Amino acid sequence: MPGLFDPLKLRSLELQHRGWLSPMCQYSCDPDAAPGVPNDWHLMHLGSFAAGGAALLLTEAAAVAAEGRISPRDAGLYNDDQAEAWQRITTFVHRHGAAGAKIGVQLAHAGRKASTWWPFSGRHGSVAAADGGWGTAGPSAVAYDGYEVPAEMTAGQIRAVISDFAAAAQRAVDAGFDTVEIHGAHGYLLHQFQSPLTNLRTDEWGGDEAGRNRLMLAVVDAVRSAIPDSMPLLLRISATDWAEGGVDLPASIRLARQAAERGVDLVDVSSGGAVAHQRITPGPGYQTGFSAAIRKEAGIPTGTVGLLTSAGQAGHAIASGQADAVLIARAALRDPHWWLRAAFELGHEIGWAPQYERAMPRRSF
Numbered sequence: 001m002p003g004l005f006d007p008l009k010l011r012s013l014e015l016q017h018r019g020w021l022s023p024m025c026q027y028s029c030d031p032d033a034a035p036g037v038p039n040d041w042h043l044m045h046l047g048s049f050a051a052g053g054a055a056l057l058l059t060e061a062a063a064v065a066a067e068g069r070i071s072p073r074d075a076g077l078y079n080d081d082q083a084e085a086w087q088r089i090t091t092f093v094h095r096h097g098a099a100g101a102k103i104g105v106q107l108a109h110a111g112r113k114a115s116t117w118w119p120f121s122g123r124h125g126s127v128a129a130a131d132g133g134w135g136t137a138g139p140s141a142v143a144y145d146g147y148e149v150p151a152e153m154t155a156g157q158i159r160a161v162i163s164d165f166a167a168a169a170q171r172a173v174d175a176g177f178d179t180v181e182i183h184g185a186h187g188y189l190l191h192q193f194q195s196p197l198t199n200l201r202t203d204e205w206g207g208d209e210a211g212r213n214r215l216m217l218a219v220v221d222a223v224r225s226a227i228p229d230s231m232p233l234l235l236r237i238s239a240t241d242w243a244e245g246g247v248d249l250p251a252s253i254r255l256a257r258q259a260a261e262r263g264v265d266l267v268d269v270s271s272g273g274a275v276a277h278q279r280i281t282p283g284p285g286y287q288t289g290f291s292a293a294i295r296k297e298a299g300i301p302t303g304t305v306g307l308l309t310s311a312g313q314a315g316h317a318i319a320s321g322q323a324d325a326v327l328i329a330r331a332a333l334r335d336p337h338w339w340l341r342a343a344f345e346l347g348h349e350i351g352w353a354p355q356y357e358r359a360m361p362r363r364s365f
Helices: 040-051 080-096 155-174 189-194 209-226 249-261 288-298 311-319 330-334 338-345 354-359
Strands: 008-010 013-015 019-021 056-063 102-108 179-184 233-238 266-270 302-305 325-328
Touching: 019 338, 040 056, 040 080, 056 080, 056 179, 080 102, 080 155, 102 155, 155 179, 155 209, 179 189, 179 209, 189 209, 209 233, 209 249, 233 249, 249 266, 249 288, 266 288, 288 302, 311 325, 311 338, 330 338
Parallel strands: 019 056, 019 325, 056 102, 102 179, 179 233, 233 266, 266 302, 302 325
Antiparallel strands: 008 013
16 A cells, blocks of 8 residues: 555646645635735745645635635635636745645535634624625525525526536636645535435435435536546545434445546545534544545545544555545644654655755754
């Protein structure tokens, strides 16, 4: 089996190793002067991880439409100003990243979980129109606990979302991203359609599992058609809703198998987020089993994430065949050079930014 610091190739994208940065929302766009436009904070945030040795950085969720933002301060990729700002960041990562860093964008639509207060606002729930919020929509007129009731989307609105994902993917290509990840997890719009707990429709976009998966797979088809054949396509899913009657691992395996047939190259396996009454039992590496099962049963490369904090944990996940890549989130916030340190601990050497080479640890003096 390969190790954490062995290379990985997805289509024509060659990654120096299998330690990646997981998407993490920053809620730091200016909602008044430049809504959805990444700024200096995003350049610093992502640039620090590029210099810190991540082989692939995945951005925070970038909304494919203004109404798809999780909060008024979320990033987007639905207009040219946003694409130009993202290009500044992709250029920086390619120029200054250690370990030949690459960068991908996570495209998303929040659906019924849009227009909410950001975590450090001091407020909770949905943002009123007077405060810069907007009306939300989802598969059914069923609210997430504590949020406003969304409007049930029409067939025309659903088709528009598919087009929005394709247009954002094309902007991602033009902005210099190396890959695109579709966000189909954590209770956002595509997951809302997938889960029987949130999709109560009886038309072609609901009902049985095929109907509930229809939007997710239609977006996969649209994005795959919008990006070059040489560019890999990633899909993040929630392997289970952690709630009775919701998405479970067998359903996710079936979805992953269909996604692979449509040109998805790696499934980024997370879990939860659909409903507030979920019952999660977190612990170190608590999601690696989902990744391992999908990798084996669906026959597709997977990434794993969730309470993986040490080099040893991450290395074990790869060496034991539980995943093809490990995505780091909170551990990277604590240590933006996590990958450089992990490589040293596991006996590997990866390229350091030349400005930082004087700090490279030495095994002997």
